[in-house]
Amino acid sequence: MGKFELGRNEKCLCGSGIKYKYCCMGKQDEPETNINLTKKSQIDKMIKAGRFKHCIHPNQNECSENIIKAHSIQHNKILNNLSKDGMLIMFSYDFNNNNDFFINYKLIGKKNSTTFTGFCEKHDKITFQPIEDKNFIGNDKQNFLFAYKAFAYEFHKKLEQLNGYQVRFKTKPSLAKDIDFYLNYLGVELGLNDLVYYKEIFDKSIMENDYSNIETFIIKFKGSSKIAVCTGFILVYDLLGSKLIIDELSIERQKLIFLNLFPQNDETFVLFSWLKEDTEHYINFKNQLLEASEKQQISILNNLIPSYSQNTVINPEFFDKLTDIEKDNLTKVFNYNFDDNNYNLIKKNLIIDSSYNLFKNLNID
Ligand SMILES: [Zn+2]
Ligand SMILES: [Zn+2]
Secondary structure, eight states: OGGGSOOTTSBOTTSOSSBGGGTTTTOOOOOOSOTTSOHHHHHHHHHHHHOOOOOOOSOGGGOOSOEEEEESSOIIIIIHHHOBTTEEEEEEEEEOTTOOEEEEEEEEEGGGTTEEEEEEHHHHHHHHHHHHTSOOOOOHHHHHHHHHHHHHHHHHHHHHHHHHHHHHHHHOGGGGGOHHHHHHHHHHHHHHHHHHHHHHHHHHHHHHTOOTTEEEEEEEEESOOSEEEEEEEEOOBOTTSOBOSOOTTOSSOOOEEEEEEEEETTEEEEEEEEEGGGHHHHHHHHHHHHHSOHHHHHHHHHHHHHHHOSOEEEOHHHHHHSOHHHHHHHHHHHHHTTOTTTTTTTGGGTTSOOSSOTTGGGOOO
């Protein structure tokens, strides 16, 4: 396992940028302050410690002073619509009595749901005006902005994750010998390196008002969904089960898909976006999805959403009407993401009939 240990000449995991041997090597762990906390409180604390505020907009000269909690899913148009008494259903982590990690649904206040501190007030407002204040008509700029928002959310989340690991390492340098910690750290760092490539492309598009670098295809359903999604992910398999993820040992970057799903008036829009240069990579997926019947498309979305996106909000009244079995089965798929044995079960079979329907109210069959 030697190669999975932090080497003396590698960059220190505290984020200093200095070699480990000149930085935290040999330092003592600080006394644990978390010992009496529940596991959930410990993780909450680590997530909180990783949080930071900055603006990722490329035009840093024009930033306003205050960084706000920006909503990844539009507040006025979508969250207001889907919430009930200011609350929404979301899926987040918890621990059972045996201290086992799992994902469960809970009511979350609209104000704090889907937010991230990745934009200053000014840039959040002016950048996303064309999708926050105007109806979606699917022009290039709107399509680009939906993809950009999903990217910004994922990018900021990754930065905070890495920061969380670094803050933790600073207080506990002995984690250098903890293989799980080291591998998780490397995984986040690798993902972030890929995202930096995307940031350059998004930045350039924004500065030059050129939105042609992003390709989006749109599926539309009649009826207004009781759910909304904003996320970016690496599709592991296409709809026929062919592997799409890039081999881990390859130096090639992973190819992200950005997914936005939202109701507008009496329609539901589903936007899949990627870099134009990745069109070839995703062409089969796109064609398979477009050739599927409406009913199949609904099934695919039912499988795909919990397999890939925790940044999903559901109207509480609609959720209440699902049967207990449906709620259980849906929760299971969210949990497969953290379960090695079932990780690919649904991801590899996105086309199978799902045992719950997140789009029941659309009456598609
Ligand atoms: Zn260090
Ligand atoms: Zn700014």
